[in-house]
Amino acid sequence: MSNDVLIVEDEPAIADTISYALETEGFITRRCTLGREALELLKEGGFRFVVLDVGLPDISGFEVLRRLRTFSDLPVLFLTARGEEVDRVVGLEIGADDYVSKPFSPRELAARVRGILRRTERGTPPAPPRFEVDENARRIRFQGQALELTRYEYQLLRLFLVHPERIWSRNELMERVWSGAEESTDRTVDTHVKTLRAKLRAVDPEADPIQTHRGQGYSLGKQS
Numbered sequence: 001m002s003n004d005v006l007i008v009e010d011e012p013a014i015a016d017t018i019s020y021a022l023e024t025e026g027f028i029t030r031r032c033t034l035g036r037e038a039l040e041l042l043k044e045g046g047f048r049f050v051v052l053d054v055g056l057p058d059i060s061g062f063e064v065l066r067r068l069r070t071f072s073d074l075p076v077l078f079l080t081a082r083g084e085e086v087d088r089v090v091g092l093e094i095g096a097d098d099y100v101s102k103p104f105s106p107r108e109l110a111a112r113v114r115g116i117l118r119r120t121e122r123g124t125p126p127a128p129p130r131f132e133v134d135e136n137a138r139r140i141r142f143q144g145q146a147l148e149l150t151r152y153e154y155q156l157l158r159l160f161l162v163h164p165e166r167i168w169s170r171n172e173l174m175e176r177v178w179s180g181a182e183e184s185t186d187r188t189v190d191t192h193v194k195t196l197r198a199k200l201r202a203v204d205p206e207a208d209p210i211q212t213h214r215g216q217g218y219s220l221g222k223q224s
Helices: 012-024 035-044 061-068 087-095 107-125 153-163 170-177 186-203
Strands: 005-006 028-032 049-053 076-080 099-100 130-132 139-142 210-213 217-220
Touching: 005 012, 005 035, 005 170, 012 028, 012 049, 012 107, 028 035, 035 049, 035 061, 035 210, 049 061, 049 107, 061 076, 130 153, 139 153, 153 170, 153 186, 153 217, 170 186, 170 217, 186 210
Parallel strands: 005 028, 005 049, 049 076, 076 099
Antiparallel strands: 130 139, 210 217
């Protein structure tokens, strides 16, 4: 497993402090100062964790996380100089695993990274056995048959597979799968779920793994 941590921070002194603290704990760190650069590096893969500053020169850390969550569930620790609770809440709601406010203790930051990794890596359930996900090819097989999926169908089904049995509201799915997409509505989610179900049933007419929870949203049911 990769031990690389990407540090996205535009203040050199702070980045140096984080690098030293994490490398002392055995991590390998890489650094960048821009949100868009971070996203390109993360798309290439090879990272285990992200330390992400909220205030970046090009796009905000919040926007970086929104885009990251469209293709990865890599754990993220936010760095923020802001003391307002609303900023911390927003970060956690859009998918951050934790946050540290500046100024911070380097030892505390390293301890939080370790704690998040223990929690997420121990608790991440495998994909249901009837599904196989090929991350490199961005392809999903169902009962051994490759599914012909659009970009958003792939991202939607992959999200369900990473979090089996979790109920996702339409708003949560919009944030995680369609963030930044133009002219997307709640009906977009319903339409894609419908087409996904049709493609799964084309493989197995009795299959109905995507479950609807009235007034709540959708989940991927437990698979045998």
